[in-house]
Amino acid sequence: MDETQNKEEGTTHKIGIYLWIWGLLFVLSFFSYMVDWFAFQGFLRWTLILIFMFLKAGLIMAFFMHLYWERYALVNVLLWPMTAIVGFIVLMAAEAKYTVFTRLLYFFIGG
């Protein structure tokens, strides 16, 4: 019973924090739309997209999904497995480079 009581104290937060995060998400979404609006290209475009994306994702997870207030036992169980995704991205990026190399070689140069 004690645990439930504590939990409720832990998850009821002032309305202000939610409205702030909500507002920030709107602003960040607006900014990421502006990236396309102003047609930024290349490295600048990708950096801006990633920055706004991670900021939005972080805000949603930390405050809307309450991870900021959860104990580390849960937070770490959830976040560490995601490093495997990063590893997968690196592997597949290398694979894609190889595929496009072989395609260029055989389609256009003819091996």
Add this chain to the structure above:
Amino acid sequence: MSDNSLNNLPGGFKGMSHDMGSDQTAFKGVQWGKVMMWIFLLSDTFIFSCFLISYMKGRASTVVDWPNTSEVFSLHVGDVPVPLLLIAIMTFVLITSSGTMALAVKYGYEKNRKMCGWLILATAIGGLTFVGMQVFEWSKLIHEGVRPWENPFGAKQFGSFFFMITGFHGTHVSIGVIFLFIYARKVFRGDFDTGKRGFFTTMKSDYVAIEILGLYWHFVDLVWVFIFAFFYLW
């Protein structure tokens, strides 16, 4: 647990080793259903990651130009094509519904039945609007000749990734909307105040269910953040 209430436990990484090594519940102060939802969301994260990674691989390895999403998803306002307009509106609608859901969870824990119910209903309507706009987007693209195996704009892989990724996300939104309506009804009926037992379970209803539903809904919004960044903007 009286002398072991959460406030007396160590925090941070010390707290983590304490919780994990306590020979008791590892996730202290977290209702089991919430842990289960988190584990499900983690597995769902991997599914969506696989989609987005295969999209990355497909797009990076094609020798044909990728369609310009900014033009493909533009809408005409009058005679002027506005790039990504519909997608931007969809993004704002989904964030709005995420905000109302966060407030619904807050009012639920405060046992404010009416506010909680109306906010869940607002969330459901936001989700429904999103799905409606997605149907519009799909039919528009299908009319323009986009198929999973071909499209008039560029690399052939575009269609299959588009339908697979947005389709899977749209399915998640639709399922969420159904559950939001069910839970709005339960809240208005007062199930969570009286502790009425559920249809599939003998356990008493509790407002923690609203937080669990909220986790799912925020996750749907979270996935859209990544789809918006990688598929539409990149």
